[in-house]
Amino acid sequence: MLTLRGLTKRYGEKTVVDDLTLEVAPGKVTGFLGPNGAGKTTTMRMITGLDRPTSGTALISGKPYAGLGRPLRTVGSLLDARATHPRRTAHQHLLAMARSNGIPARRVPEVLGAVGLTDVAGRRAGTFSLGMAQRLGIAAALLGDPEVLLLDEPVNGLDPDGVLWVRTFLRSLAAEGRTVFLSSHLMSEMELTADRLVVIGQGRLLADGPVADVVAAGTRRSVRVRGPQHGGLAALADRLAREGAEVDSPAPGELDVSGVPLERVGDLAHEAHVHLYELRAVEASLEEAYMRLTSESVEYARKRRTDVEAGV
Numbered sequence: 001m002l003t004l005r006g007l008t009k010r011y012g013e014k015t016v017v018d019d020l021t022l023e024v025a026p027g028k029v030t031g032f033l034g035p036n037g038a039g040k041t042t043t044m045r046m047i048t049g050l051d052r053p054t055s056g057t058a059l060i061s062g063k064p065y066a067g068l069g070r071p072l073r074t075v076g077s078l079l080d081a082r083a084t085h086p087r088r089t090a091h092q093h094l095l096a097m098a099r100s101n102g103i104p105a106r107r108v109p110e111v112l113g114a115v116g117l118t119d120v121a122g123r124r125a126g127t128f129s130l131g132m133a134q135r136l137g138i139a140a141a142l143l144g145d146p147e148v149l150l151l152d153e154p155v156n157g158l159d160p161d162g163v164l165w166v167r168t169f170l171r172s173l174a175a176e177g178r179t180v181f182l183s184s185h186l187m188s189e190m191e192l193t194a195d196r197l198v199v200i201g202q203g204r205l206l207a208d209g210p211v212a213d214v215v216a217a218g219t220r221r222s223v224r225v226r227g228p229q230h231g232g233l234a235a236l237a238d239r240l241a242r243e244g245a246e247v248d249s250p251a252p253g254e255l256d257v258s259g260v261p262l263e264r265v266g267d268l269a270h271e272a273h274v275h276l277y278e279l280r281a282v283e284a285s286l287e288e289a290y291m292r293l294t295s296e297s298v299e300y301a302r303k304r305r306t307d308v309e310a311g312v
């Protein structure tokens, strides 16, 4: 279990993590989503004691990182897969970590086996592909058999096989009852991997809940209507607007209607003798929900960049 209470980090005038309060439960994969620069890495660094919060607390199984006697036995983290000594072999890297953290050496072959690196245990980490380095990073996180796992962008840059492996492996770790918290800016990946989502923008909490709830909250459900270009769609749009619907015309012969159920749109079209080619509920997707939730923070960042470029 991870518990954040009012977690805040400021660098000078800039607040990069802003009053985050949330709980990350065991037995589930929780995705930590946000656009670039949203504050995901900084949050993870505060949880693992690498950065000191300006205010607020981050507790791991009820204790701050500094209060954990043998931290790797409670929390394993992968913040930078390339943070290994390049000349050490995978086995040497893990053995050094185990020794300095009071973890029995027998864990080294166990975790190498768990991530499928047994055959390359004697190879120098510096020669590893990104996918292999990510596996080694996950092995290191698992060394102390921790109940909490924190992973920063674990699928970034991986090929489809690597992505599938990480996804399946993390789900199996959650199924064992561990708390799995992983950050990503890939919403499509999170939809397949996570049970719950925490979404942040500009360091602030935007959404927190089961994937389906976050999608529903962030998405405007709508009805897509298609018909002949001059077949009365404009009249239908007027009638719908009088019923309080919000109506857009994304292309000639098409309407995008929200605020009125699909059945009512069909009834009104029938009453107005409007011939239709298509009447369809537009499915909510995580991507849409995410774009809607984070658009303000992305727009803010874009405006700031434009201001900087213009010398404002």
Ligand SMILES: Nc1ncnc2c1ncn2[C@@H]1O[C@H](COP(=O)(O)OP(=O)(O)OP(=O)(O)O)[C@@H](O)[C@H]1O
Pocket: 011, 016, 034, 035, 036, 037, 038, 039, 040, 041, 042, 043, 185
């Ligand atoms: N040591 C630091 N000093 C000043 N600003 C910092 C420092 N570390 C991070 N920042 C700023 O904090 C903001 C959040 O950065 P962070 O790396 O936590 O975001 P992120 O969500 O992990 O982004 P990304 O997906 O790009 O990795 C950024 O604007 C970054 O420039």
